[in-house]
Amino acid sequence: MNSRTAVVTGGSRGIGAATALRLAHEGMDVALTYAGDERAAGEVVRRIEALGRRAKAVRADAGNPAEAAGAVEWAADAFGRLDVLVNNAGIGVLGPLDGLTLADVDRVLAVNVRGAFLAAQAAAGRMREGGRIITIGSCVAQRVPGPGATLYAMSKSALTGLTKALARELGGRGITANVVHPGPVDTDMNPADGPYAQGQSDGTALGRFARPEEVASMVAYLAREEATYVTGAELSVDGGHAA
Numbered sequence: 001m002n003s004r005t006a007v008v009t010g011g012s013r014g015i016g017a018a019t020a021l022r023l024a025h026e027g028m029d030v031a032l033t034y035a036g037d038e039r040a041a042g043e044v045v046r047r048i049e050a051l052g053r054r055a056k057a058v059r060a061d062a063g064n065p066a067e068a069a070g071a072v073e074w075a076a077d078a079f080g081r082l083d084v085l086v087n088n089a090g091i092g093v094l095g096p097l098d099g100l101t102l103a104d105v106d107r108v109l110a111v112n113v114r115g116a117f118l119a120a121q122a123a124a125g126r127m128r129e130g131g132r133i134i135t136i137g138s139c140v141a142q143r144v145p146g147p148g149a150t151l152y153a154m155s156k157s158a159l160t161g162l163t164k165a166l167a168r169e170l171g172g173r174g175i176t177a178n179v180v181h182p183g184p185v186d187t188d189m190n191p192a193d194g195p196y197a198q199g200q201s202d203g204t205a206l207g208r209f210a211r212p213e214e215v216a217s218m219v220a221y222l223a224r225e226e227a228t229y230v231t232g233a234e235l236s237v238d239g240g241h242a243a
């Protein structure tokens, strides 16, 4: 019952699922949230339990304020402690500036920004010294490769400000906060064989998409007890997209 514990938002698929599994491999008990795909969440839970770790999943819309904070409280209560929050849940609404609606703006900011803030606020209230808040940003927070990303890039840039301020706010308690900026990652959100994939690959130095596990390994490092002196940092896992 003394294992370190993590909650991963949006942990049922893609980068979140790879992260949840990686943290379990590293010996942590893991709770994950999901938006709607109960079957996928259940599969990740089964795979974590097969590793001998405790796993839990809860449907919690990051865009709903009560659910965004409540899922973190629920996970901390369920495991009896909380060491790591991975703020991963996010949506990508891309397209020309004049086509984005007020509903698009509100939804993207609610899920990508407000949800991350509320989860971090709840987690900070439950973490002890050694706590880790890790947020998944995006390479477009550092360098926007072309048109169509106004809303998404705005939302992801906000996570850098949140992270730096969290680092200052929580440093005195020995809690770190960092943001990881992935480049193109082969997931349901952004498949490596999708219509815009070639341009994204070409925009990296390595000339390819990442596998979700390549992002999860950076998150796992930041989550470890040994990562005591990394805080307020932006870590690029982008294949050289920003180079």
Ligand code: NDP
Pocket (backbone or CB within 6 Å): 009, 010, 011, 012, 013, 014, 015, 016, 017, 033, 034, 035, 036, 037, 038, 040, 060, 061, 062, 063, 088, 089, 090, 091, 092, 111, 136, 137, 138, 139, 181, 182, 183, 184, 185, 186, 187, 188, 189, 190
């Ligand atoms: P996916 O769409 O493949 O997976 C998204 C995950 O988040 C799923 O588990 C999904 O749950 C969950 N989710 C979606 N909306 C919500 C919500 N409102 N509340 C709670 N959970 C939600 O995405 P990726 O793995 O590609 O992306 C993960 C993060 O990484 C996002 O923040 C994204 O912006 C960021 N990112 C992705 C990149 C990429 O190229 N893929 C590049 C840079 C950043 P369910 O299965 O129930 O729908």
